[in-house]
Amino acid sequence: MSxxxxxxxxxxxxxxxxxxxxxxxxxVAQLKDGKHKYLVAPSxxxxxxxGAIVKGTNIRLGAQNMAAEEIGAHTGEVxxxxxxxxxxxxxxxxxxxxxxxxxxxxxxxxxxxxxxLQHGLExxxxxxxxxxxxxxxxAESVCETQTxxxxxxxxxxxxxxxxxxxxxVWAIGTGKTATPEDADAIxxxxxxxxxxxxxxxxxxxxxxxxxxxxxxxxxxxxxxKENIDGALVGGAALKADTFVPIAKFG
Ligand code: PEP
Numbered sequence: 001m002s003x004x005x006x007x008x009x010x011x012x013x014x015x016x017x018x019x020x021x022x023x024x025x026x027x028v029a030q031l032k033d034g035k036h037k038y039l040v041a042p043s044x045x046x047x048x049x050x051g052a053i054v055k056g057t058n059i060r061l062g063a064q065n066m067a068a069e070e071i072g073a074h075t076g077e078v079x080x081x082x083x084x085x086x087x088x089x090x091x092x093x094x095x096x097x098x099x100x101x102x103x104x105x106x107x108x109x110x111x112x113x114x115x116x117l118q119h120g121l122e123x124x125x126x127x128x129x130x131x132x133x134x135x136x137x138x139a140e141s142v143c144e145t146q147t148x149x150x151x152x153x154x155x156x157x158x159x160x161x162x163x164x165x166x167x168x169v170w171a172i173g174t175g176k177t178a179t180p181e182d183a184d185a186i187x188x189x190x191x192x193x194x195x196x197x198x199x200x201x202x203x204x205x206x207x208x209x210x211x212x213x214x215x216x217x218x219x220x221x222x223x224x225k226e227n228i229d230g231a232l233v234g235g236a237a238l239k240a241d242t243f244v245p246i247a248k249f250g
Pocket of ligand 1: 167174
């Protein structure tokens with residue numbers, strides 16, 4: 001098994017450039033001896049600033065979204081070419097806030113996934129069920145559909161650049177965390193889905209992060225589970241004091 005822990009911070013629509021720079025500098029200093037794989041995803045406006053600070057360190061530069069088109073008349077969108085120009089290495093796609101608040105569907109997300117891969121970016125593909133879907137017993141089927149449709153047309157040769165983040169929507173920013181057992185069960189299911197698509201070795205190797213109110217107090221328990229390979233962190237990623245203990249768990 002070649003999986004390693006991968007801990008990512010999604011800063012969402014927070015921080016001016018000066019604030020982002022301050023956090024990035026603190027993370028570079030405090031994670032330089034960290035054992036895991038790390039990423040920060042600031043707002044588009046701070047990518048250049050943060051990129052200059054994390055360049056050459058063990059922290060990757062990520063974007064929180066990307067346009068489905070490469071170039072052209074798409075007011076307000078940001079292209080993969082522009083992200084690459086800023087040194088972005090990874091893009092988060094299909095985050096639940098994009099799916100549910102901005103109505104991104106599986107077809108659009110899949111288009112973005114393929115475009116990002118085509119340009120050599122790593123993709124963190126987010127999947128996860130709403131509370132009503134979980135209560136209706138549909139958590140597995142929702143995650144399966146989002147995974148299968150998100151990866152449609154992605155060749156096995158590109159799967160090494162895909163990370164999946166399981167983020168139950170009811171646990172994002174709410175303080176409610178899935179129990180490690182419940183999260184692990186969905187992670188195992190997603191791994192099985194990847195296995196059906198790409199075979200056992202691919203399933204064994206794919207990194208599946210958990211996201212949803214991860215904090216220092218629950219990080220080790222969650223990541224101690226067999227199928228949980230890291231975390232995509234929102235709220236707790238906004239301060240070094242709360243992110244570093246998660247990033248240095250174990
Ligand atoms: C997220 O937005 O990806 C997330 C997991 O947020 P939080 O950690 O705040 O729940």
